[in-house]
Amino acid sequence: MQALLPPTYYHTHFREMMAFVTGLYGDGLGLDEREFMARFEQLGEPAQCLYIRMVNRKTAIFRMRDLNYPEIGDIAAAMDQLTRHGFVRGLECGDYRACLDSMTKPDLVRLAKVAGLPDMRSNWSKGDMVAYVHDLLSYDNFTEIEDIGASFVPHFRERVGFLLYLYFGKLNDNLIDFTLRDLGILSVKARETHAARFESVDDARAGYFYRQRLSELKAKGIDPNPLAAQIETFPAALSDHSQGLRDRLLYRLGQGFEACKDYGRALDLYGRSQAFDSQERRIRLLYAQGAVDEVKALLDDIMANPAHDEAYIFADDFYSRKFGGRRTGVLTELLRSGRTVVVDDLYRGYPEAGAIQALSAEGWRGYHVENTLWPSLFWRVFHDELSTAPVCNDFDPVPKCLRDGRFHIDYADAVVAKIAAVRDGHIADILTPARPPDQEEERLWGEVIDAFVAHAAPCAIATVLEAFAHNYYGLRDGFPDLLLIRGDEVRFVEVKAEGDQIRRNQLARLNLLKSAGFDVEIVRLSYRIDPQQTYVVVDVETTGGRSIYDRVTEIGAVKVRGGEVIDVWQSLINPKRPIPAFITELTGITHDMVRDAPTFDQVADAFADFMEGAIFVAHNVNFDYGLISAEYRRIGRGFKHPKLCTCASMRKHYPGLSAYGLAPLSREFGIELIGHHRALNDAHAAAGLLALVNEQRALKE
Template identity: 40%
Template sequence: MHDGENRVSTARANDYIRAEQRRFRRAQSGRAWAIKDLPQFYYLNNFNRFLADIHANCFDLLGQPELAFLTAFDALPQPAQCTYVRMANRRGYVFDKTKFRYDEIDQIDAQWQVLRDHDFVDPIGAALFRDWLSALPKPELTLVLAESVCETLFRKSWKKDRLIDIGHAHIDPDDAHIPDRFVAQGHRDTLQYLLFLYFGKIEDNLQAFTLRDLGLVKLSEIKAAKLRFQTIEEARTAYFYARALHDFKQGTDHDALSLISEVEDWPEPLCEQSARHAGKLLQKLGGWSERRDDTDAALALYDRSDSAHSNERVVRIRWSRDMADDRDWCRTRLEAMIESPASDTEAQFAEDFYARKFHKKRTSATTDLLRSATELFLDEAYRNQPERAALRHYKAQGLDAYRSENVPWRNLFGLLFWSLLHTSDMPRRRVPEILRAGQFYATHKDEIERRLARLDTPHRVLLDLLKTLSLHYGEDNALVHWGSRSLDRIQALVSHAPHGAVATILRQMAQDWRGTKDGFPDLMLIDDGRIRFVEIKTSGDSIRRNQLTRMRQLTAAGFECRIVKVRWAVDPDQPYVVVDVETTGGRPGLHRLTEIGAVKMIGGEVADEFQTLLNPQRSIPPHITRITNITNEMVAGAPLFVEIAEQFRTFMGDAIFAAHNVNFDYGFISAEYEMIDQRFRHPKICTCASMRRLYPGHRSYSLKNLCGDFEIDLKSHHRALCDARAAAALLCLINDKRMSD
C-alpha cells in the first residue's frame, strides 16, 4: 500500500468518519499521532463559520440569492440546520430520507417538512431525474427500468452507470413515479457559488472542513476572493466557467452536448481567471468533438479560443482534410504565427510544422531531439523511478547532481522578487494575480532589471536570497517550495551558470509566467564547474511541447541541455534487501508489525540478515497467532519500531526493496516510518509479479507453492526471516532469468 492510503477518503460519508477515528484510536494507542475527538455539532459549527467568513470578506460579491440564503438559513431551527448541512455534506443532490439517521438530530422526519417549507429541499423534477436514478440502489433501478423500458434495451448484469444512461435516455421524467422518500437539496447553485468564493474552485460537498478538523488535510482560511474579483459580475462569470469545466469533467456526453449548444450564450470573460477557464473549456469541448469525428464542431469551438493549443488543432484539422483551400489557408496561418507568435510554444509548433509540410523536412524537432539523445543503462528495478535512478548514477560518478525540474527556478524567482510579488494585502497561497495576468514585468520593469543585474555577482545575490529565505521560511506560498535543500540547488544554479543565462530565463518568466512556469529538465548536474541540464526519458516517452520549448530557451540562454534515454538492464552488483513482515492484520497504519525479517543479497549471494520481533502496542488477534505462531507474550518485551527504525534504515542502505507481494510489506514498513514522522523511500521489486512474468505456467504463485515447485526450503512458513530467505531464493531465479534474456 502506498504512503497515505491509510487516510480517510474524502468520498466517505460523514457519519462514518467518527466511527473510523474511534477505530484508529483503539488500534493505535501508542501511535505518535492521534485523531482528536470532534464536537457533536462540528459540521454545523464549520458551516456557520464558513458563512460568516463569506459575509465578512465577500459581501460585495453577494447578490440577492446569496443574501437571502444567509438570512433564511440563520432563521432555521438548529435541528433543521443540522439536517441541511448533513445533506450538503453528502455526494450528489438527491437523497433518500430513510437513510438519514443521526443521533444528535431529534425528530428528523419533522425537519424535512421544515426544510421543505423554507425551500431548503426541492421536489425532484426533470433537471434532477438523472440524479434520482443515480441515488437508487441497483436492484431498485433495474425494477424501474423493467417497468418503463423495453427489456431488450438492457440487462440486469450491466454496470449501474450504463443502466442509468438507459433510464435517462428512455424514460420520460414526467411519467416516472418518484417515491416521496426522495428529496433534492435546495439552493444548490447558491451554495456552490458561496463555496467557490471560499475555496477558489468547485467543491461538491463540505468534506474538506471535516478532514481539516481530523488533521488529515491542511485547509487555509478564505482565499480572499474579494482580491481576485473586483465586481460581482467578474465573480459570477468566473464561477460559470469553473462550474462548466467541472461539469464537463464529471458529466456525460449529454452534458457536453448541452454546453456546446449553449456556447452562443456563454458570458463574456471579465477577468483573467474566467478567460483562462473559458479557453480551457473550449479546448476540452473541441477535443471531445474531435473524438466523436465532428470536426466542424471542433473547428468552431477552437476558433473561439486564441490559445496555442487551439490554434495548433485548427491548423492540424484543416491540413488533414487535404483540400487545396485548406492547404493555402494553413500556409498563410503558419506564416502569420511564425511572424507574430502568441507564445514560444506556438512559434515552435508553427516553425516545425511549416518546415515539415512546405520545406519537405521529414521529421519534427521533437523527433530529431529524441534521436540525438544519449543512452544510459540502469538496473530495471528502478523502472518506476527513472529520474531517481539516473540521479543515483550521476552521483556515483562523482558529479554534484540535483533533482531540478521546475522547483529551483520557481524558488529562485519567488525569492528574488518576493517583495514585488507579495504585498501585505495579497494572498500568498495563490500565484499573485499580477503574475498570472502577465503584467508583472511591465509594472516593475526597472526594479526587476536591477535585481537581475545582481545575478552577475553571485555571492551578493545569494546573501540577499538567504535573508529573504530566513525571514519568510515556511510561510504558505504558491511559488516557493520550502525544503532542506532549497538554497543548495539555488546556489548551484546561480554559481555555475554561464554569465547572464539565469537572468535571461528569469526575465522570460517575469514577462510570461504562464508560458514559462514549467517544463524544465529533470536533473541539474555540475561537472567540472559547468552546469548541465538533463531530461530523462524512457522507452515510449515523448517530449511535451513545453519541455521542448524550455530546452530551446535554456540552450539559447547559454546552458547545456541534453536528453538521456534510459535503457533497463540488470546490474549484478546491485544490492537487494528481501523483506518479509508479520503483522496484526492486513491494513497498514491501522494494524501493526510484529516481526521483520530481511536478507541482503549482492551478486546473488547472501551478504547479511536482519530479524527482530516487535511490540505492536496492541493485542494480536487469535487467528493471526494461529497463522504466525507469534503470541502476545512473545512480543511483550520486544522493542518498539521506533527503537529499531534507524538500525533497519542502515541495513537497507541504498538497496532495492524486494518482497513477495511487495506492496504489502513495503506499505507496512513505510507506514511505521510515517508514524514516527520519517519517510521511507526505496525502489521496489515484487518476486510474485516477476515470477509470473518470467516463469509462466505454474498453478499458483503463492510463496508456499513456488517454494514447493522449485524445491526451496520453507520449514517455518509465516515467520518473517524464513519467508524472506525463501523470497531471496526466488529473487536469484528472477535475476538469473533477467540476465540470460
C-alpha cells in the same frame, strides 16, 4: 489525539464560508446571493442545519425517511419552516430524471413492470434502466404509479454552489476541507490578508457558468450540439481567467464535433477560441483540407506573436516540415540527437534512478529534481514577499499574485533587488528554508539546493528566477528530470525511456535553461542486464505482517556487485511497542534485545545511504519493501527503489520445485542458512538466490 467536532460543526463551517465571501465581495454580490443569505438568516438554527445537511449531499431528491440527524432534534418542525420559507419544494416535471436516479435498481424494475415496460432486464446497468424508463414513461404516468407527495427538493442549490465557487474558485458541493482542518488532518496556516479571487462577481458568474459546462462535457458520449447551439448566449468573459475557461470550453466542443467528423463545426469552434490547443487543431484540420494559404498566414501570425514558447515551437516546426522541406519534426530530431545510456533492465519503471546510477560512473552526482527545483528555489529567494502576500483563502496557500502573473508587478522593487543580488553571486545571503506549500520536504532537498547554488553560474540562476517572477504558473512543468553536479560543472538532463517522446513544453524549458547559460542534455535509456549493477538484498524482522500497524524490529542488508558481497548493514530497531510472544519464538528477538536499540528514525539516514544507487532485493520483496516504506512514511520521508523478488524470480527461472520458501530453496541449492528468521542471516541466503537468478537472466538476455 484526533480532535472532536461539535454536533453542528457543519453549521459553523457554512456560516464561516458565507461570512468570508461577504467580507471579500460585500456590496458587489448579486441580488440573488444577498437575498439568499438574508432569507437564510431568518431561519432558526435547526432549519439552517437541516438545509445545510441536504445541500451538502449529492442526493437531489429527499424523503423524510432519508433525514436522520439526531443533533437537529425535531426534523419535522425544521422541515416545516424550510417549506414555509421556500427552501424546499415538491417535485416538478424537471426533477423526473433526478427522481429516477435516486431509485434503486429493484425499484426501477418494479416500476417498469407496473408501467408495462416488459423489455427491461434486471441485469442492465442502472444508467440504462433510468434512460429506458425516462424515455418510455411520461412524468404524469410516473406520478400516478409512484407516491411523490412525500418527496421534496432543496431549493437554491445553484446559489449555494456559486457561493462555494466564490470561496474555492472551483466547483464544490461541500465543505469537507473545513472538517479536515478542524480534525487536524489538513494543515492550514491562517493568513492575515486575503484577496478576492475574482475581479468582479459578474466575472465569477461567467467563470462558474463555464466550469459547469466543462464538467458536463466530461460525461462519455455527450452530444455537443445542444450546448453549441447556445454559444451566442454564453456570458461575456471579463478577465483572462474567465476567457481561459471560455476558450477551453470552445476547444472541448470543437473536439466533440471533430470526433463526429463534423469538421466544419469543429473549425468554427476552434476559430472562436483563443486557446493555443484550438489554434493547433484548426491549423491541422485546415492543412488536411488543403487550405495552404490560410495555414501559412496563421502560422506566420503565431510566429510573429506567439502566446508562449510552445506555440512558437509548434508553428516553426510545422512550417518547416510542411513548407520548408524538413522530413522530421524538431522534437523527433532532438530526441534522436540524445546519447544512449545503458541501464539495468530492472530500472524499467524507474528511468530517472537508472540514469542517475549510470551517470554516476562518469563522476556525476545526480538528483531527480524535474519540476521541483526551480519553484523551491523561487520560494526560498522570495519567501518574505510570498509569506505575506494575500491569498484567496486559507486553504489555497499560493498567493493570488502568483496565480494572476502579477508578482513581478506587485513586488517590482523586491524582484529587481533580489534578482540583482542573485546575479551578483549573493544568493546564499537571501535564501530561507521555505518551500512551495504543495511540495513535501525531503531529507536531501536542502543539500540539493545548497549544492546547486554553490556550483551553478549566478547569472544563469538569476535569468530563470526572473522568468518565474513573470510567469510562475506558466513555467510549472516541463523541466528536465535530473540535475547533475560534478566538481564545478552543472548539467540538466532530460531522461527518455524506450518509447518516450519529447514534448513541446520540455523543449521550451530546455531552451530556457540553455539560453540562460546552463548545460542541457537529452539521454535515451537502453535496458540491458548490467553485470556491475549494485543490489542490496534485504530482510526485515517485524512485530507482525501488516505494514499499516506493525513495526520493524531488525534490518539485515547485504550489498552485492558483480556477484560478490561488497558490504553488509545490520541493526536491531526499537519498535516502541511490545513484541508478540509468537514473534519472539519465531525470530528469537526479545524485548530486552531491542530496549536500547535505535528507533527507525535514528537509522533511517544510514540505511538510505546504504541503499543509494541500488536495487532493492528480498525474498517476497513486497513484504520487506512495504514495511520499510511504511517506516519512512511515518517520519515524513519517501523511499523508492527498483525491486527484485527472489521468490518470484526463482519460480520463473527454476520452475517445478516443490517449495519456494527461503529455507527449502537454500537446501535445494546448497546455500548456507544458519539462524533462519534473523535478518542478516536470511539476507545472506537470499543473496545466494540472487546469484542464481542473475545467472539465468544473463543466459536469457
